[in-house]
Amino acid sequence: MSLGALRPSPLVEQATERLRDQITSGEWAVGTKLPGETTLAKSLGVGRSTVREALRALAGAGLVQARQGSGVFVIATEPQEGWSTQLRQAAITDVYEVRMLLEVEAAQLAAQRRTDDDLDVLNAALARRREAATGSDAEFVDTDIALHATVVAAAHNPVLTGLFTEFVPVLRRGLIDLVALLDLRSGDPNHGDDGHTALVDAVTRGDSEAAGRTLREELKQTLALLQSL
Template structure:
């Protein structure tokens, strides 16, 4: 009996791993309904009870959202992101506060550790962001702005901080979408040139101040729920 339990637990863990990989690799993007239990059971070659247990575990971890009578949807790409969504709920201010904590230190480290490839990528994203804003192409703006901030943090070359930030990718993108949709970006200083200049000039104090200032302005203007797209 203990041996059978061990085998079953290992099988469930394998299914959990395969489903997590599919989510992380983008096979099922955020908001997508995953295949039903019967299809997953056939595809993975395991029983439906095993699939059900794996789905239940991922829902508990915040990656999946089980909607009775409708199906199961992808909610987040990692446990960290799922936890942030549970903790922050749908409040825009809470997401911006979490972002501020990570991005200020990320900008400071970026000014100390960035390389030329980082600067090139940041400049490309800045150009794409500004172009999208001028053209009022908000979906493109959201993508470029969210990726710019992720790249700033990544440029600090602190793997733990970068991993933590990757964990809130969906929340960051949703907050950018909310502020652009509500035109908060037009009410506050939206130019990120000073932040990029501080990173390029290896000025950690100024970089941290610029990153914090940008988020503070959004926090001052933001109120209400973070509506998911």
């Protein structure tokens, strides 16, 4: 079977896509042993290292499995959904409930661990949020999320930071829609400033209980609005 030579770059991505197509189309059924690396490399017009990386990506997607001494076998014809895909497809209210659990804990840790540099960044983020009150809904939401991101970063836990980063695209879309649909900024262009100021103050004082409580109340109010849509 000839798969057709690939363009020079990006080779790994192209090789992965071509092999995935062979599997998801049913040309290589579940249980099929794939050709060896040398054969695949020749068919695709790439090196064995490129094939190896492509097979590793397919294994990560749950499509193939390497069996020691036997080769690589197809174990599924549909890729497993990754975390990012699940988030994109999830209801914004479900994402927000998880956000509350994650971010309240992050705020409490931030109050305990924040450095002077963190406080400078926090206050700058709060100032940018206030400045964005004269801008568009998208600009305002972006500065709001950026402020929350600085609080999470001040917790100095890379796992929390990574999880929050995964949430951002879904949160951004949901919050922009919320602000627009409910016209939240018509009477108060800087909607939520008091709560965000109190949050920054609590982190600055090192009051973890107040930081968690303040953020929990803010997020609960937003979740209630989302549930009302």
